[in-house]
Amino acid sequence: MFYREAGDFKTSYVxxxxxxxxxxxxxxxxxxxxxxxGVIPFVITDYWASALLVPFLIYAIAAxxxxxxxxxxGQVSLGTGGFMAVGAYACYKLxxxxxxxxxxxxxxLSGGITAAVGTAFGLPxxxxxxxxxxxxxxxxxxxxxxxxxxxxxxYNYSASGQINAPERLVAGFAVTGPASPAWAQYLVCLFFxxxxxxxxxxxxxxSVGRSWMAIRDMDIAAEIIGVxxxxxxxxxxxxxxxxxxIAGALFFAVYLGAVEVGEAxxxxxxxxxxxxxxIGGLGSIFGSFAxxxxxxxxxxxxxxxxxxxxxxxxxxxxxxxxxxxxxLIMFFLIKEPHGLAHIWGLAKxxxxxxxxxx
Amino acid sequence: MMLENQTLAPSDxxxxxxxxxxGGVMMDLRNITLRFGGVEAIxxxxxxxxxxxxxxxxxxxxxxxxxxxxVISGFYVPxxxxxxxxxxxxxxxxxxxxxxxxxxxTFQNIAxxxxxxxxxxxxxxxxxxxxxxxxxxxxxxxxxQTEEVENRAAVERIIDFLEIQSIRKTPVGRLxxxxxxxxxxxxxxxxxxxxxxxxxxMAGMNVEEKEDMSRFILxxxxxxxxxxxxxxxDMGVVMDLSDRVVxxxxxxxxxxxxxxxxxxxxxxxxxxxxxxxx
Ligand SMILES: Nc1ncnc2c1ncn2[C@@H]1O[C@H](COP(=O)(O)OP(=O)(O)OP(=O)(O)O)[C@@H](O)[C@H]1O
Ligand SMILES: [Mg+2]
Numbered sequence: 001m002f003y004r005e006a007g008d009f010k011t012s013y014v015x016x017x018x019x020x021x022x023x024x025x026x027x028x029x030x031x032x033x034x035x036x037x038g039v040i041p042f043v044i045t046d047y048w049a050s051a052l053l054v055p056f057l058i059y060a061i062a063a064x065x066x067x068x069x070x071x072x073x074g075q076v077s078l079g080t081g082g083f084m085a086v087g088a089y090a091c092y093k094l095x096x097x098x099x100x101x102x103x104x105x106x107x108x109l110s111g112g113i114t115a116a117v118g119t120a121f122g123l124p125x126x127x128x129x130x131x132x133x134x135x136x137x138x139x140x141x142x143x144x145x146x147x148x149x150x151x152x153x154x155y156n157y158s159a160s161g162q163i164n165a166p167e168r169l170v171a172g173f174a175v176t177g178p179a180s181p182a183w184a185q186y187l188v189c190l191f192f193x194x195x196x197x198x199x200x201x202x203x204x205x206x207s208v209g210r211s212w213m214a215i216r217d218m219d220i221a222a223e224i225i226g227v228x229x230x231x232x233x234x235x236x237x238x239x240x241x242x243x244x245x246i247a248g249a250l251f252f253a254v255y256l257g258a259v260e261v262g263e264a265x266x267x268x269x270x271x272x273x274x275x276x277x278x279i280g281g282l283g284s285i286f287g288s289f290a291x292x293x294x295x296x297x298x299x300x301x302x303x304x305x306x307x308x309x310x311x312x313x314x315x316x317x318x319x320x321x322x323x324x325x326x327x328l329i330m331f332f333l334i335k336e337p338h339g340l341a342h343i344w345g346l347a348k349x350x351x352x353x354x355x356x357x358x
Numbered sequence: 359m360m361l362e363n364q365t366l367a368p369s370d371x372x373x374x375x376x377x378x379x380x381g382g383v384m385m386d387l388r389n390i391t392l393r394f395g396g397v398e399a400i401x402x403x404x405x406x407x408x409x410x411x412x413x414x415x416x417x418x419x420x421x422x423x424x425x426x427x428x429v430i431s432g433f434y435v436p437x438x439x440x441x442x443x444x445x446x447x448x449x450x451x452x453x454x455x456x457x458x459x460x461x462x463x464t465f466q467n468i469a470x471x472x473x474x475x476x477x478x479x480x481x482x483x484x485x486x487x488x489x490x491x492x493x494x495x496x497x498x499x500x501x502x503q504t505e506e507v508e509n510r511a512a513v514e515r516i517i518d519f520l521e522i523q524s525i526r527k528t529p530v531g532r533l534x535x536x537x538x539x540x541x542x543x544x545x546x547x548x549x550x551x552x553x554x555x556x557x558x559x560m561a562g563m564n565v566e567e568k569e570d571m572s573r574f575i576l577x578x579x580x581x582x583x584x585x586x587x588x589x590x591x592d593m594g595v596v597m598d599l600s601d602r603v604v605x606x607x608x609x610x611x612x613x614x615x616x617x618x619x620x621x622x623x624x625x626x627x628x629x630x631x632x633x634x635x636x
Contacts, residue, residue, distance in 0.1 A: 199497075202495055202496055202497065202498040202502075203492070203495055205498075205506075206490070206495040206498070206506055207481075207484075207485060207488040207490070207495070207505075207506075208495050210481055210482045211482070211485065213473060213474050213478070214471050214474070214482050216473065217470075217471035217472050217473045217474065218470075218471055220433075220469075221465065221469035221470075221471075222482075223433075223452075223454050224431050224433055224453045224454070224456075224457060224463065224469075225454075225457055225462075225482060225483060225485070225545065225549075226454050226457030226458050226483075226485040226486050226549065227454055227482070227485060228454045229454070235492055239492075239496075283473065
């Protein structure tokens with residue numbers, strides 16, 4: 001009933017192009033931020049952090065990254081896992097080579113290194129598109145995993161071939177390593193999610209974002225209109241990989257602590273993040289969050305319902321999960337390419353007009 | 359009349375019947391030949407477009423008209439011939455660079471960005487006026503912000519001019535055909551081009567929509583002084599709008615002059631009324 005535009009007139013173009021045009025959306029956003037920053041850190045438990053919140057935040061960053069590339073710029077990528085691995089190994093090498101530098105800076109730098117690598121692997125996109133580009137990024141995925149397995153310099157010649165995150169402090173509190181408390185892990189991830197979402201939002205509302213979308217919608221017309229395709233595509237690869245690299249660094253250093261590349265950053269990871277943006281909504285930052293939340297929650301919810309309540313065997317529930325995800329992907333691809341974000345938008349539209357149907 | 363192409367020196371201008379001052383040569387196409395494999399789409403064609411002029415390109419289907427615009431846009435590179443723009447021979451130039459030099463266009467088959475709103479489509483037309491970098495935009499700080507507001511204001515003036523205020527926020531995919539054509543014109547105008555290329559801007563429109571579009575084209579030329587080259591099949595429209603007409607047939611130029619001259623040209627009458635091509 002209060003979800004209205006009434007009396008909410010825009011008097012300038014600045015006001016008209018703001019992120020949340022409706023007052024209630026804005027209030028909702030700030031309430032979410034206050035809960036995320038001011039409440040959850042005080043009540044978070046180890047279980048909530050490791051099962052839900054930390055992976056949700058990290059996948060949200062990865063999903064925003066892939067959404068920039070695929071949802072906004074229309075370049076399909078199956079290399080997300082490989083690029084997360086680049087972020088993870090960059091972070092590991094930086095942490096062990098420069099132990100005195102703040103971990104937050106290392107994570108940012110890992111994003112930067114991944115951006116450079118991602119841009120290089122984006123070069124084929126200047127020549128090929130669609131299915132062929134997807135295959136090229138798939139090749140990048142396998143190459144990167146192979147590289148981090150093969151070249152022992154990347155894992156500091158450790159016998160196991162694994163990388164382990166040493167303990168690092170921020171403001172006196174451990175955020176990596178086995179002793180880091182749940183709330184500290186959560187806050188680091190929340191910080192980077194906030195940063196990445198803000199950057200993504202800014203980029204997608206200006207001329208850079210419009211260039212990406214123009215390339216996505218009609219690349220030839222875009223070029224004749226004045227979009228430099230080289231710049232648009234490579235900047236999308238760079239920005240996307242920056243986010244994905246940060247996600248990889250956090251996944252390794254903060255969340256898992258120890259990583260074997262094929263296991264943590266294999267092709268399944270590429271598909272998982274791709275499914276997140278398909279379910280959440282291509283070309284939507286909100287959708288990236290929704291998709292990440294959904295696919296992080298789903299296995300947990302299924303386990304509670306299937307195993308704990310109904311007493312089904314674990315492997316049956318795991319198979320059931322695959323079936324559900326597969327069905328959902330088909331549903332969203334065919335019926336709702338703009339995903340949960342669009343469904344949410346439609347619901348709001350209805351609410352806005354309620355109780356009048358027109 | 360002295361409007362016959364060959365009799366004008368490049369620097370001369372002329373005054374139209376309705377008193378508009380036409381300037382010197384802005385775009386000069388010299389002996390353009392364009393081949394696709396064995397097919398010669400354009401055969402040794404020369405013509406020019408003068409500052410402030412409305413120049414029509416007409417001809418039967420497959421004559422090579424769209425190909426000619428694509429040559430001007432830099433999308434096709436002719437095998438032979440030279441493109442002179444603003445008094446200088448143009449080196450090989452990428453389409454987006456051509457656009458940034460102030461040549462904007464619309465397409466025969468609407469080429470809007472379907473997933474974007476009308477406003478975003480039109481804003482995309484202003485890329486050549488926007489120069490803030492990735493970092494400034496990522497932080498939405500300094501130039502990125504001021505630039506966005508300034509260009510938004512300019513775009514709003516074009517939206518008002520073309521009377522599409524009410525569909526500003528609509529995704530273009532939902533618009534009817536006639537409005538899409540208008541939004542495409544808005545996107546081209548947003549660039550504040552020196553030269554505007556229109557490929558069949560009125561194709562598929564009803565009489566009323568055609569009248570609106572004709573009025574907009576005349577207003578653009580009149581109010582902004584924009585030079586316009588347009589391809590159009592509707593002869594009535596061509597005769598009303600254009601100052602000079604190039605006629606193409608099978609990739610050749612078969613006529614060039616004022617609408618009256620062209621109308622009375624033997625070869626042109628043959629091309630249109632004689633043997634049908636298909
Ligand atoms: N990319 C291309 N590859 C091969 N042939 C082409 C290409 N573009 C145009 N052609 C050929 O060049 C010739 C001229 O085509 P063009 O589209 O320029 O004609 P047009 O005068 O615009 O016709 P219409 O009135 O039907 O739009 C045609 O025979 C067409 O088949
Ligand atoms: Mg054509």
